[in-house]
Amino acid sequence: MHPPAPDAPILFFDSGLGGLTVLGPTRALLPTAPIVYAADYAGLPYGQKSEAELAARVPALLGRLFERYQPRLAVIACNTASTIALAHVRAALDLPIVGTVPAIKPAAELTKSGVIGVLGTEATVRQPYVDDLSARFASGKTVLRHGSPGLVTGAEAKLRGEAIDPAIIARAVAGLRDQPGGDAMDVIVLACTHFPLLEQELQAAVGPEVRLIDGAAGIARRIAHLTAGQAWPAAASPGIAVFTRSEDRPPPPLAALAPYGIGTIETI
Template structure:
């Protein structure tokens, strides 16, 4: 495999970012790392995340020599991104809540941020809200259950829609929650269950995430690196249906892989599963 784009998340949430980045970088081989050995991140302390993630990524970068790293996890990005960038010598794309576009899209000037508990309490979210949404009311809600539901969906398991409604209600029933017209999905797991959230919403809501912005940033950094290396492209061989770019899913701990899940990730271009 030529130098891959390394995706990193605690689980399979980063798959919601993968499609957009693959569209922006169709020629790039993909190594997707799911840190199931540390899953879930959203219920862990800042100290645990800031200690575990940079150390693990350091080992992964040394072993697999990626051209580019995409932290496809809001929790890891909002807590550990500065530590990761200072520790690594490759371009790093982080994932942060799409507060700026939400502020532009909200007609009521009241929008929700639905993420993990660890993400929504971060000062980084405060700074984004102050910088880009100072004229808006930003209502936050943490949910560990939606992470679990998204992981179950990728395994082919069906969940009661009432579980999704309960999580959404916790956001909408907060003070001024009846004025929310945009919901930021501030965990990469959550776009995987966007259809379910739309199905249980008591009124039309616009659910948004940051995948397109991440893809644009990844393309920009890849082009910048190619110019620095005096190359037209980091990946000169153009993919086609017979020879698609290689895609691997790597787990940091043993786990059972069932056929529905294997089929789901294969549709996303990850044809090989390996364990660290």
């Protein structure tokens, strides 16, 4: 394979705006990397879709994005899409693909009580992949799971500058705490890239004795490793955000995306 051109972008893909939490630390490591951020607003929320639907939708959409933007690497910055469709995407596209998986391994290393919470979408928390991660890295620990579609809605609202319903946060925390052993939980894995956008609200609800962790920094390091030695532009340029067209969900204002280095919004 020929080395990518300096202006070949990194493509970040998510159902919505959650993947910005992965884009942020990647920008910190690769400040001049060209960026295309793609959000499937026509398909949001992914957490309530079937495995078969996502296994077909995600590779097809990423194929369109690959043809249009010719990225050097694609990041599925979405836990739900990664746990369901990552293998399908890798089989369909001839470029490096980085997925996003729940940070159960570091959570198991951090817990002192032996009780870990996994907070994700409904689709993510029911996946056998999560069973496998728990068996491999959290053997002997109690792993509690809860799917919270409301947190995705809340995170999207917060980034748009809208008010967040406190009941959404309370229900998500109660979904873990009310399970047997939940009172002893001392680490919560934020297993959806949307959820770190609500870290402040979630931390206030669980208290300082509970640690919240996610995998964004590790994903950023993986991207930097896979692109090591490649040529980049001499200076940063504004990234592109592309949204699938939705009748009832317009793209967010550019001001909400500008802090992440986005300068243009497109729709497909």
